[in-house]
Amino acid sequence: MAFKTPLITGFALASLAVAPAFAQGTTGTAPDAAPPPPGATAGAAPTPPSATMDTALMSMTVDAIEDMDVHGADGQKIGEIEEIVRGPDGLMAVVEAGGGFLGIGGKNVLVPMAQFRMEGERLTLPVTEEQAKSMAEYTEGQGGYAEVENDDLALSEAATRP
Secondary structure, three states: OOOHHHHHHHHHHHHHHHHHHHHHHOOOOOOOOOOOOOOOOOOOOOOOHHHHOOHHHHOOEHHHHOOOEEEOOOOOEEEEEEEEEEEOOEEEEEEEEOOOHHHOOOEEEEEEHHHOEEEOOEEEOOOOHHHHHOOOEOOOOHHHOEEOOOOOOEHHHHOOOO
16 A cells, blocks of 8 residues: 555656646647748738848839749749739739730739749749639739839839838
């Protein structure tokens, strides 16, 4: 009988010591949870454009980027930059995806500027034309976005000016 009491006490103390470590491991986000889409992090300040935007793009003017062809992950043309807009999630490009003949049949989609890269003289986006076409359609003024009116601004400036 005398041996059982210290043994039970030892198990009880060991259980208490392990409980906080177990509780710490069960809080937070599930490991298989998908990351939030760009700009959708709750309560977080927007990432400064200089931290994520391609440096070659940052020095280009709004005018130089508008009407540029956009090439996808497979190297094929997937659309064209229609305009640069600024809103709650920062600087975005309105891309006419799958433009078809004379722009008929395409749709405008909103893409964060941080997703674009300059590869030589080509503006690239890591999606295919089909993926671009499947993005939600953007209509002018939607979600508080407004066109950057000063076409002479570099993108780095356009991202920070009101």
